[in-house]
Amino acid sequence: xxxxxxxxxxxxxxxxxxxxxxxxxxxxxxxxxxxxxxxxxxxxxxxxxxxxxxxxxxxxxxxxxxxxxxxxxxxxxxxxxxxxxxxxxxxxxxxxxxxxxxxxxxxxxxxxxxxxxxxxxxxxxxxxxxxxxxxxxxxxxxxxxxxxxxxxxxxxxxxxxxxxxxxxxxxxxx
Amino acid sequence: xxxxxxxxxxxxxxxxxxxxxxxxxxxxxxxxxxxxxxxxxxxxxxxxxxxxxxxxxxxxxxxxxxxxxxxxxxxxxxxxxxxxxxxxxxxxxxxxxxxxxxxxxxxxxxxxxxxxxxxxxxxxxxxxxxxxxxxxxxxxxxxxxxxxxxxxxxxxxxxxxxxxxxxxxxxxxxxxxxxxxxxxxxxxxxxxxxxxxxxxxxxxxxxxxxxxxxxxxxxxxxxxxxxxxxxxxxxxxxxxxxxxxxxxxxxxxxxxxxxxxxxxxxxxxxxxxxxxxxxxxxxxxxxxxxxxxxxxxxxxxxxxxxxxxxxxxxxxxxxxxxxxxxxxxxxxxxxxxxxxxxxxxxxxxxxxxxxxxxxxxxxxxxxxxxxxxxxxxxxxxxxxxxxxxxxxxxxxxxxxxxxxxxxxxxxxxxxxxxxxxxxxxxxxxxxxxxxxxxxxxxxxxxxxxxxxxxxxxxxxxxxxxxxxxxxxxxxxxxxxxxxxxxxxxxxxxxxxxxxxxxxxxxxxxxxxxxxxxxxxxxxxxxxxxxxxxxxxxxxxxxxxxxxxxxxxxxxxxxxxxxxxxxxxxxxxxxxxxxxxxxxxxxxxxxxxxxxxxxxxxxxxxxxxxxxxxxxxxxxxxxxxxxxxxxxxxxxxxxxxxxxxxxxxxxxxxxxxxxxxxxxxxxxxxxxxxxxxxxx
Numbered sequence: 001x002x003x004x005x006x007x008x009x010x011x012x013x014x015x016x017x018x019x020x021x022x023x024x025x026x027x028x029x030x031x032x033x034x035x036x037x038x039x040x041x042x043x044x045x046x047x048x049x050x051x052x053x054x055x056x057x058x059x060x061x062x063x064x065x066x067x068x069x070x071x072x073x074x075x076x077x078x079x080x081x082x083x084x085x086x087x088x089x090x091x092x093x094x095x096x097x098x099x100x101x102x103x104x105x106x107x108x109x110x111x112x113x114x115x116x117x118x119x120x121x122x123x124x125x126x127x128x129x130x131x132x133x134x135x136x137x138x139x140x141x142x143x144x145x146x147x148x149x150x151x152x153x154x155x156x157x158x159x160x161x162x163x164x165x166x167x168x169x170x171x172x173x174x
Numbered sequence: 175x176x177x178x179x180x181x182x183x184x185x186x187x188x189x190x191x192x193x194x195x196x197x198x199x200x201x202x203x204x205x206x207x208x209x210x211x212x213x214x215x216x217x218x219x220x221x222x223x224x225x226x227x228x229x230x231x232x233x234x235x236x237x238x239x240x241x242x243x244x245x246x247x248x249x250x251x252x253x254x255x256x257x258x259x260x261x262x263x264x265x266x267x268x269x270x271x272x273x274x275x276x277x278x279x280x281x282x283x284x285x286x287x288x289x290x291x292x293x294x295x296x297x298x299x300x301x302x303x304x305x306x307x308x309x310x311x312x313x314x315x316x317x318x319x320x321x322x323x324x325x326x327x328x329x330x331x332x333x334x335x336x337x338x339x340x341x342x343x344x345x346x347x348x349x350x351x352x353x354x355x356x357x358x359x360x361x362x363x364x365x366x367x368x369x370x371x372x373x374x375x376x377x378x379x380x381x382x383x384x385x386x387x388x389x390x391x392x393x394x395x396x397x398x399x400x401x402x403x404x405x406x407x408x409x410x411x412x413x414x415x416x417x418x419x420x421x422x423x424x425x426x427x428x429x430x431x432x433x434x435x436x437x438x439x440x441x442x443x444x445x446x447x448x449x450x451x452x453x454x455x456x457x458x459x460x461x462x463x464x465x466x467x468x469x470x471x472x473x474x475x476x477x478x479x480x481x482x483x484x485x486x487x488x489x490x491x492x493x494x495x496x497x498x499x500x501x502x503x504x505x506x507x508x509x510x511x512x513x514x515x516x517x518x519x520x521x522x523x524x525x526x527x528x529x530x531x532x533x534x535x536x537x538x539x540x541x542x543x544x545x546x547x548x549x550x551x552x553x554x555x556x557x558x559x560x561x562x563x564x565x566x567x568x569x570x571x572x573x574x575x576x577x578x579x580x581x582x583x584x585x586x587x588x589x590x591x592x593x594x595x596x597x598x599x600x601x602x603x604x605x606x607x608x609x610x611x612x613x614x615x616x617x618x619x620x621x622x623x624x625x626x627x628x629x630x631x632x633x634x635x636x637x638x639x640x641x642x643x644x645x646x647x648x649x650x651x652x653x654x655x656x657x658x659x660x661x662x663x664x665x666x667x668x669x670x671x672x673x674x675x676x677x678x679x680x681x682x683x684x685x686x687x688x689x690x691x692x693x694x695x696x697x698x699x700x701x702x703x704x705x706x707x708x709x710x711x712x713x714x715x716x717x718x719x720x721x722x723x724x725x726x727x728x729x730x731x732x733x734x735x736x737x738x739x740x741x742x743x744x745x746x747x748x749x750x751x752x753x754x755x756x757x758x759x760x761x762x763x764x765x766x767x768x769x770x771x772x773x774x775x776x777x778x779x780x781x782x783x784x785x786x787x788x789x790x791x792x793x794x795x796x797x798x799x800x801x802x803x804x805x806x807x808x809x810x811x812x813x814x815x816x817x818x819x820x821x822x823x824x825x826x827x828x829x830x831x832x833x834x835x836x837x838x839x840x841x842x843x844x845x846x847x848x849x850x851x852x853x
Contacts, residue, residue, distance in 0.1 A: 059839070059840075060839075060840045062728065062729075062833070062840060062841040062842065062843065063728060063776075064820065064825060064830075064843065065773075065774040065775050065776075065825065065828055065830070066823050066824045066825050066828050067820065067823045067825070068823075071820075071823075074816075074817065074820075074833060074841050075841065076835050076839050076840065076841050078480070078484050079480055079483030079484050079835055080480075081814050081816070081817050081833050081835070081841055082817060083817050083819045083820050111818065112817070112818045112819045113817065113818075113819070114817075114819050167819060
């Protein structure tokens with residue numbers, strides 16, 4: 001066991017202090033959720049991290065007939081057949097060509113696994129209670145029914161989506 | 175309130191599984207012997223063995239009530255074993271044992287539902303009945319059963335003291351019950367590490383009366399360690415359940431030069447206790463032979479299956495990697511071929527593991543028919559056909575309830591009430607309920623049919639009208655539509671509600687149960703000839719031989735079994751009717767053409783019929799011609815159901831049954847020819 005230098009002890013104290021500070025902050029302003037942020041059409045959206053299984057590159061999509069336009073088809077995720085949905089189309093936006101940043105968020109909600117195609121995935125962000133603001137009650141905003149709340153963490157504003165409604169069957173066509 | 179003893183939870187699943195299959199076996203034997211009205215010696219031994227095993231394992235799990243019940247059942251068969259012919263005049267035995275079997279199943283279900291906290295059922299009524307039955311049989315019997323075990327009570331077995339052996343006297347905890355079985359369990363435990371040379375009393379497994387002897391004198395075992403020291407074996411004895419104490423009576427050390435084979439007794443000197451038995455096969459050389467069957471958790475198999483799927487996909491990715499293009503790799507391709515062969519074999523094996531024959535589900539129906547025969551006073555026999563057809567395990571489990579309901583329906587509604595009625599129609603007095611299964615184009619078709627009165631379509635229609643189930647004028651319904659009305663919710667033509675069927679819930683439940691596993695249910699019936707319920711279920715996870723077709727940029731797969739022929743069209747074969755429907759004339763027969771690109775809305779496909787490929791397929795009894803761009807080739811594929819998210823859309827009605835992952839990792843949709851015509 002090497003002897004502990006003064007510096008080590010100091011660092012340790014510092015660590016403890018920071019930890020205490022963080023803990024206090026958590027008490028006053030608890031972390032409400034951890035979300036994964038992704039960008040679509042310049043806007044940052046997010047889904048709660050609990051429902052995200054994995055993020056993959058967009059593989060070849062096999063189109064399936066008789067489904068809404070925003071369901072692009074099915075993909076093969078390690079031998080599992082997973083339907084993919086274009087979030088762009090789901091929000092009534094124009095489809096853009098896929099780039100090497102295009103990726104698929106595999107999420108599982110209510111026992112159903114669905115892939116969401118996003119322009120790019122950004123980061124995992126902790127959302128504290130203080131930075132959540134409720135959605136404004138605006139009717140006729142197309143994306144509104146999918147949004148759970150708006151959060152403004154330090155990293156920038158994001159719209160946290162309600163994954164259940166996003167893949168819900170009660171889709172009123174745009 | 176009781177609960178499963180701590181430490182036994184891990185054994186619980188095994189107990190349920192084992193007892194469940196034993197009870198099924200019991201039912202099957204009883205049904206067979208009842209109809210033959212004679213117990214063969216091996217049947218009695220088998221029943222005896224079943225009762226005994228249940229008793230033993232129940233006692234081990236601490237289910238006292240179940241143990242007592244089996245114990246009395248065993249007693250009864252102990253008498254029967256001595257005088258099998260007694261049963262001929264004592265049909266009540268069957269009723270009683272069936273009853274016991276039912277009680278067991280019910281109790282197991284109770285425990286299964288809440289192993290933490292359940293109320294043990296009081297079986298004293300049935301136990302009294304069993305005791306009475308035993309008394310009645312005894313009274314019928316002239317002689318008395320000889321109590322064999324206790325007679326042998328003597329000193330040590332003669333084998334003790336032989337070279338290299340050790341003799342131990344084991345005392346069990348007082349009041350633990352079934353001492354003879356505990357002794358037997360102990361022997362079994364020791365068998366792996368020690369050779370049991372002799373023991374006293376001898377027939378602990380089969381003779382319950384030895385328990386008293388063991389309580390009084392202890393259980394003496396002469397054994398010899400196979401490897402290592404005899405002292406190590408003592409540890410096993412010490413650790414065994416319910417062993418209170420043990421003492422070493424005699425230790426004979428092996429002579430220094432003597433080889434173990436010389437001192438070991440010949441195989442025929444083995445004690446009776448270790449009689450070969452299905453549940454506990456006796457190893458000839460301990461450890462060399464083990465059970466050839468194991469039960470595995472289904473989720474592990476699912477996982478294995480997924481991994482194999484991934485391996486195969488990854489393999490194709492490696493072998494068709496663009497990096498390899500243009501390279502001459504002789505030994506690589508040789509190794510690659512070998513790898514492909516092995517992975518193919520691996521896949522086949524994994525698939526076959528999950529497949530189980532339908533026999534289990536079918537044989538359970540024997541009991542249903544037998545019970546209803548007695549209750550409804552109808553004479554019928556159950557005929558099984560194709561019960562070795564294999565289906566995925568999860569499907570077999572799901573089929574139990576629907577099958578039972580259909581069989582009950584056949585017995586209750588299908589078969590005529592009296593034999594005279596049947597005879598007057600020129601049918602044999604004994605009715606027949608038939609269960610058959612067969613494979614057909616990627617599906618398993620299970621038919622439950624009877625040769626009874628058939629369905630009275632007029633009655634059905636009238637009833638449907640009365641219940642307000644009709645949406646069109648009554649005379650617009652086809653016969654097939656009327657027959658399928660009985661599958662609607664809230665429909666039952668039987669005026670009387672019986673114990674088994676006739677509540678009007680049921681047929682629709684059966685239908686929805688079957689639809690849940692992706693199957694369909696249809697009814698066919700002919701007046702005075704009989705009724706058939708036809709269940710079609712897809713073989714999820716099954717491998718089918720598929721023909722790959724290209725339509726536009728999409729690759730579809732069609733089960734090769736539904737393809738009749740493939741051809742290129744000649745311009746003069748094609749014709750169009752007045753409504754614009756395209757047709758093709760092949761050898762004087764006219765087939766409608768279905769353009770797949772239109773059906774599935776695919777762009778950039780070949781539109782000139784003479785350019786693409788045509789496939790004649792069987793679309794549910796009607797032949798049609800499918801038009802695709804070109805045929806790619808044959809490949810065995812794994813059928814996967816559509817993901818749950820997509821089930822809300824009408825994909826299946828469009829004529830697609832599922833998907834499959836192709837060698838290059840892309841997904842291909844599987845065409846269901848049977849539905850290609852539906853709207």
